[in-house]
Amino acid sequence: IQMTQSPSSVSASVGDRVTITCRASQDITTWVAWYQQKPGKAPKVLIYAASSLQSGVPSRFSGSGSGTDFTLTISSLQPEDFATYYCQQANTFPPTFGQGTKLEI
């Protein structure tokens, strides 16, 4: 299953609301996760099952969608949110990731 993210990069400011979208090549119901990766660090999961917030992740992060179209929203950007974000489908083997969205200042 191919996961296509958009945009590939986005520039924003502290306090902005940002939305990243991910489209699956076939219906994956809600089998989607979102990860954040900072340079030189391992990814960490933010959202799983499309809209479930992982423990310890700030509530400004939210996920939505089902079927083939999904979104990650950051309600009010903080300085530590500038990173690369990946969606990932877990519906079918092999699990596959989107190409990433780089969120820049």
Next chain:
Amino acid sequence: QVRLVESGGGVVQPGGSLRLSCAASGFTFNGYAMHWVRQAPGKGLEWVSLISYDGRSKKYADSVKGRFTISRDNSKNTLSLQMNSLRVEDTSVYYCARDLVAGLWQNWFDPWGLGTLVIVSS
């Protein structure tokens, strides 16, 4: 706290072999499926392999099937990846990652280790 520490990376010639290890601590290792995920320099993430909590089920990406073997030792809380017939395109940081949910895998990855770099070059 949950900790995953990979080791075994390095430089190897095409056609060579390498064995990666991942030492787990801070959780009940034999209760979780484990994964390897890799990231080529400057590129995105690619899932490599899964092993079930009891080691009975294993799955591989097509790109590594027949060349890589995943295994685990639940008595030592250790995950391994034996990589044979390595290719230049296998050059990546290799991360071990725990499945988010205990029991049967759901393919959500959390947490991740720090990664170990494998370079395949002549």
